[in-house]
Ligand SMILES: Cc1cc2nc3c(=O)[nH]c(=O)nc-3n(C[C@H](O)[C@H](O)[C@H](O)COP(=O)(O)O)c2cc1C
């Protein structure tokens with residue numbers, strides 16, 4: 417179970433952060449808790465330009481992919497801090513990120529009341545229709561007098577408070593499991609099967625069952641994403657170890673929503689060039705964590721050329737590159753001067769050939785088909801390794 | 802009488818600002834001066850040790866005034882982060898709201914018209930770090946704000962205008978009383 421734990425303050429020293437870090441360690445066997453900071457987020461403003469929303473986008477992604485959310489809120493002036501309220505406003509505006517999301521509230525404060533009033537406000541805020549979070553009721557964890565309850569290792573020394581927190585957190589884990597079970601999308605992903613496994617699709621070139629189609633997509637060495645004709649992310653191939661990790665929670669989002677804000681202009685440009693018919697293919701090469709990644713965007717059209725959507729075809733081409741360097745492609749079989757593949761990979765002749773081909777390749781950059789290729793530093797999608 | 806009005810929305814187009822502008826126009830006797838929450842940086846304890854010049858400016862203006870009207874929008878059943886932010890600045894190194902007569906009103910595009918946000922704001926203004934003298938009783942809520950103003954930004958419903966007038970007159974009496982009380986105390 418993956419939980420996102422939001423530090424409810426932008427201050428660099430925070431007891432609420434300490435509390436969440438303690439929970440992260442203490443409950444490591446029960447859940448994987450990611451501690452999320454809000455100090456990078458701009459103050460919520462409806463018309464903030466998208467290129468200033470990169471931090472907001474990353475924050476939203478982290479919430480989206482979590483099974484549940486924990487808020488640890490300080491109390492400022494008998495309510496939650498403005499910085500936390502602002503983060504919540506971002507989560508509510510034009511998105512339903514917290515809708516029915518299992519949520520737990522904890523809080524630490526300097527005084528004895530332990531942020532009780534702030535927690536009360538937070539509960540009311542999270543119940544508002546634009547948020548509609550599934551907040552675990554009861555199980556109120558208020559940690560007062562925080563300056564005295566953590567030791568130097570950041571361990572909570574108050575035994576009664578630890579016991580209480582363990583009880584409430586265990587309740588929250590059960591609550592989260594229960595709620596997430598009900599999600600049909602989660603169930604669908606769990607069985608890794610299309611819905612009607614008995615159905616067949618009759619292509620002009622043969623017949624495949626839905627199950628076969630699913631497994632072909634999962635097995636082929638490239639991953640595929642599809643954006644439909646109305647610019648919504650509508651499908652991705654369910655392949656293990658993807659370069660771009662996708663989540664079913666993102667399905668149905670517009671391209672503007674599912675890409676990092678800085679990448680959106682480049683993606684929009686590609687799609688509009690496909691829609692206008694100006695282009696059918698845009699290619700990008702990039703190196704990610706030492707791997708060579710090839711991304712090709714294709715315009716998908718019906719037989720009359722009518723635009724149906726954009727396919728993003730992404731793969732790690734390290735292996736192809738190695739084969740190429742080893743000279744596996746050195747000889748042209750049609751000339752009859754070919755060697756067997758097994759010979760060529762370890763022959764010194766082939767190695768010489770490879771270096772020549774290297775020169776040839778660098779004279780013809782593979783990106784030449786893509787004058788409009790987006791800057792690789794912006795990335796057309798998030799790289800979540 | 803000199804009043805300050807705080808616009809609790811950082812939107813470019815704001816019904817709460819329209820409401821304040823409506824009051825400024827029809828009640829010249831208040832000498833209403835508008836303060837915009839969007840001028841303020843986001844409060845952060847790391848930097849709050851030094852009070853920013855703009856917060857100093859607010860403090861001076863508020864100190865010189867007899868009372869404050871806050872136009873309070875509602876986001877997610879509470880006050881906006883932008884307004885809460887302004888209050889945090891004024892409850893940390895400087896405390897200009899202390900014992901200041903404050904009237905809360907608000908506009909919202911939903912039917913209930915910021916009622917929940919106003920309740921939260923009352924509780925916030927009553928917290929010890931703020932300790933304002935919040936005017937009780939009259940609650941002015943302008944719901945369905947999209948249709949409440951006409952083309953020339955006047956409130957079109959006469960009953961609403963008359964209720965607003967009741968609220969403002971009662972607040973003016975309250976401000977005078979507090980002022981007299983303060984003088985008497987000296
Ligand atoms: C602007 C401001 C207002 C505060 N108001 C309250 C309050 O109403 N009640 C309270 O218990 N503590 C209040 N505090 C103190 C906080 O509880 C204390 O700073 C605590 O350490 C904040 O949590 P953190 O350590 O996670 O940042 C306030 C602090 C600030 C900076």
Ligand SMILES: Cc1cc2nc3c(=O)[nH]c(=O)nc-3n(C[C@H](O)[C@H](O)[C@H](O)COP(=O)(O)O)c2cc1C
Pocket residue numbers: 462505508509544546810811812814815816817818874875876877878879908909910911912913914915946
């Ligand atoms: C993030 C967000 C949350 C909102 N939540 C509420 C709400 O809980 N109740 C409400 O009455 N209006 C809500 N609204 C609508 C506001 O009333 C509306 O945006 C109003 O115009 C804000 O005031 P302003 O015009 O002065 O900026 C919300 C708006 C936003 C952007």
